[in-house]
Amino acid sequence: MLRAFEMSSLLNTTMEEKKMKPTGVKDDDFESSSTGTDEEEHGVCVEPDQISHNSLLSSEKLPATKMVFYEQCVDQKPSLTPVGGSSLEKTSKTCYSSDHMSEDDRLESARAQMGLVREENQRLKSILSKIVKDYQSLQHQFFEVVQEEKKVEMAPSPNKLLLPHSQENNEEAELLSLTLGLSSSRLKTDGERKNILTTQSESAKNGNSDLKQELSLGSYNGKITSCDRESLKDTKEGEILKIWPPSKVLKTVRSDDEQVMEQTQSKRARVCVRVRCDAPTMEDGCHWRKYGQKIAKGNPCPRGYYRCTVSPSCPVKKQVQRCAEDMSVLITTYEGNHNHPLPISATAMAFATSAATSMVQSCSSTSSQQQQQQQPDLRPSASSGPASATSTGGLNGIDFPGDRNPKLPRLYFSNSSSISTCNSRPTITLDLTSSPDFSNRDGHRSSSCFPSLPKLPSTFLSFSSSSSSHLDTTTHKSSSGIGPSVLNHGVPPQHQLYQPQLGPVTNSQASRAQSLPDKLGIEATKATPLNLSFQSALAAAMTSFVGDGATGFLGDKGKEGGFGLNLKFGDDPATQLNHSDHPR
DNA sequence: CGAATTTGACCAGCGC
DNA sequence: GCGCTGGTCAAATTCG
Numbered sequence: 001m002l003r004a005f006e007m008s009s010l011l012n013t014t015m016e017e018k019k020m021k022p023t024g025v026k027d028d029d030f031e032s033s034s035t036g037t038d039e040e041e042h043g044v045c046v047e048p049d050q051i052s053h054n055s056l057l058s059s060e061k062l063p064a065t066k067m068v069f070y071e072q073c074v075d076q077k078p079s080l081t082p083v084g085g086s087s088l089e090k091t092s093k094t095c096y097s098s099d100h101m102s103e104d105d106r107l108e109s110a111r112a113q114m115g116l117v118r119e120e121n122q123r124l125k126s127i128l129s130k131i132v133k134d135y136q137s138l139q140h141q142f143f144e145v146v147q148e149e150k151k152v153e154m155a156p157s158p159n160k161l162l163l164p165h166s167q168e169n170n171e172e173a174e175l176l177s178l179t180l181g182l183s184s185s186r187l188k189t190d191g192e193r194k195n196i197l198t199t200q201s202e203s204a205k206n207g208n209s210d211l212k213q214e215l216s217l218g219s220y221n222g223k224i225t226s227c228d229r230e231s232l233k234d235t236k237e238g239e240i241l242k243i244w245p246p247s248k249v250l251k252t253v254r255s256d257d258e259q260v261m262e263q264t265q266s267k268r269a270r271v272c273v274r275v276r277c278d279a280p281t282m283e284d285g286c287h288w289r290k291y292g293q294k295i296a297k298g299n300p301c302p303r304g305y306y307r308c309t310v311s312p313s314c315p316v317k318k319q320v321q322r323c324a325e326d327m328s329v330l331i332t333t334y335e336g337n338h339n340h341p342l343p344i345s346a347t348a349m350a351f352a353t354s355a356a357t358s359m360v361q362s363c364s365s366t367s368s369q370q371q372q373q374q375q376p377d378l379r380p381s382a383s384s385g386p387a388s389a390t391s392t393g394g395l396n397g398i399d400f401p402g403d404r405n406p407k408l409p410r411l412y413f414s415n416s417s418s419i420s421t422c423n424s425r426p427t428i429t430l431d432l433t434s435s436p437d438f439s440n441r442d443g444h445r446s447s448s449c450f451p452s453l454p455k456l457p458s459t460f461l462s463f464s465s466s467s468s469s470h471l472d473t474t475t476h477k478s479s480s481g482i483g484p485s486v487l488n489h490g491v492p493p494q495h496q497l498y499q500p501q502l503g504p505v506t507n508s509q510a511s512r513a514q515s516l517p518d519k520l521g522i523e524a525t526k527a528t529p530l531n532l533s534f535q536s537a538l539a540a541a542m543t544s545f546v547g548d549g550a551t552g553f554l555g556d557k558g559k560e561g562g563f564g565l566n567l568k569f570g571d572d573p574a575t576q577l578n579h580s581d582h583p584r
Numbered sequence: 585c586g587a588a589t590t591t592g593a594c595c596a597g598c599g600c
Numbered sequence: 601g602c603g604c605t606g607g608t609c610a611a612a613t614t615c616g
Contacts, residue, residue, distance in 0.1 A: 290589055292608060305607070309588095319607095 270335045270427040274323070277330040281320050284332070285346030286310055288318060299324040311340035316350075329433050 275282050281304070288306035296303045301322035308316040316336040323329035338350050 289587090291610095293590070294606070294608095297605065303606090317607095 270333050272331060272333045272427050272429040274429065274431045274433045275330050275332065276328050276433050278328070279330070281306075282330055282332045283345075284348070285343045286316070286338075296321065301327070308338060310338070310342070310346075314338055314340055326433075333427070 273282065281288070287309045289309040290304055290306050292305035293302045294305070295301075299321060301324060303319050303321040306318045306320060308314040308318075314336075316334065316338050318335065319331075319333040321331045321333075323331055338346075342350050
């Protein structure tokens with residue numbers, strides 16, 4: 001888990017701060033033992049590999065210098081005893097016996113250090129338990145919502161009487177919750193429905209009929225759980241394609257118009273990530289193959305076209321380009337949803353892109369009436385051309401419990417968002433390049449991104465543990481609940497299917513990667529389709545940020561401790577990009 | 585030698 | 601219809 005990683009980092013940091021030298025140890029002894037080459041002299045016989053089995057510290061081989069501290073810990077903290085701990089214990093004692101220093105001093109020093117570690121451990125445990133509790137609560141609420149939706153679907157209504165098979169309807173209601181990233185509005189034809197229903201029935205045949213289990217899917221359009229994949233290995237490819245119909249498969253089922261609409265919608269949904277990065281590409285965990293390069297108009301820097309190669313049939317693509325006005329900014333635009341399990345480090349972008357797709361589709365599928373009701377400032381632009389409808393959240397702030405942990409930079413969303421319901425390229429832009437303005441973080445941070453845009457009440461998202469929970473009381477109309485209860489307010493049924501993207505997944509990797517923002521809970525202040533998907537994007541970004549420990553994924557500014565993140569919902573990536581760092 | 589990248593050609597969409 | 605542009609293909613080239 002992330003916390004384990006944090007703790008590992010903390011341990012390492014603690015050790016590094018102590019210069020890896022236990023108090024009272026002579027330099028000579030320390031150096032000789034730390035090098036690990038003086039086995040004869042000190043009787044040290046432990047290899048770093050022996051220690052690396054430890055669950056907390058398994059991510060990296062411990063350098064010999066870290067072993068000293070570790071050995072001290074072994075005697076006092078059984079929980080840290082690795083496989084082969086007995087030999088370590090022996091080693092520890094051997095090491096001590098060969099030393100000339102007072103054993104009491106050593107023990108005292110070690111105990112002091114262990115006390116710190118234990119204290120941190122307890123704190124983390126309490127946080128974790130709280131998170132788990134919150135998560136279970138959210139899950140419970142979500143299932144309640146699903147049940148309610150089910151009842152609503154089953155309730156007789158004029159519209160539903162027109163439908164021939166109410167049973168099928170009900171079944172579809174469940175299916176909707178499974179079709180991650182697909183809005184119900186997109187499943188228009190009987191062919192599509194049957195396609196999905198076939199998936200459901202086949203899934204049931206494969207012993208995965210439990211709806212709840214089906215709900216716990218990953219973001220990679222995760223309709224196939226790891227369990228499913230196992231069972232599906234024996235099935236024909238055609239059957240798999242039924243379950244996971246890529247656009248090519250759908251061609252055989254749908255009419256041309258629907259096909260075009262489907263492809264156009266899915267193609268248009270994008271997530272654009274701006275990162276300060278010196279590397280030619282942003283390391284996002286996926287494997288990409290470059291298939292083209294082009295000099296785009298208005299930017300002398302070539303734009304690279306990449307395809308995800310984790311799975312041969314994966315439709316996800318990305319474009320990588322340097323910002324023309326700031327060459328240090330790397331612009332990565334993701335498109336599509338992965339149809340395969342993802343590496344942990346790659347799940348973040350998968351969530352973001354999936355959320356972007358969902359949001360764009362929801363915004364395009366929901367009627368303008370709905371938008372007017374829910375977000376008066378979201379003017380439908382069907383008749384006014386692209387990008388005419390915008391909304392600007394004055395602020396979206398997120399606090400992590402990492403506030404208390406100096407290693408975790410405070411995460412703060414300075415969100416200027418705009419959304420266009422009728423545009424050629426609806427794009428969510430995650431701007432990880434701008435610096436935060438903490439001095440004005442109470443909801444009135446002036447947005448340099450869209451200074452002329454009308455502002456909506458600020459949306460403050462708090463990812464804080466209860467131990468130091470703080471919600472922004474300046475936000476408007478904070479809902480009573482978190483998570484699904486929030487999501488359910490005024491959210492059309494189709495939007496609820498987005499939630500599983502953040503929900504529990506059977507894929508342990510995805511679960512690990514997404515768990516934090518999910519379990520921490522999302523306190524949303526506006527329950528709109530926009531915000532729902534927005535949360536997904538936020539969570540994805542959060543996951544990425546925290547999961548990477550504010551390194552790699554983020555640029556230099558992120559590493560330096562503070563960063564701002566702008567989420568924008570607009571039509572033209574280029575336009576969005578220019579808005580952020582270089583307002584026109 | 586296979587995989588990955590490069591790069592020019594080609595295609596489709598869009599505006600005029 | 602034409603030209604521009606973005607996006608993709610695929611042969612050539614490079615790399616490990």
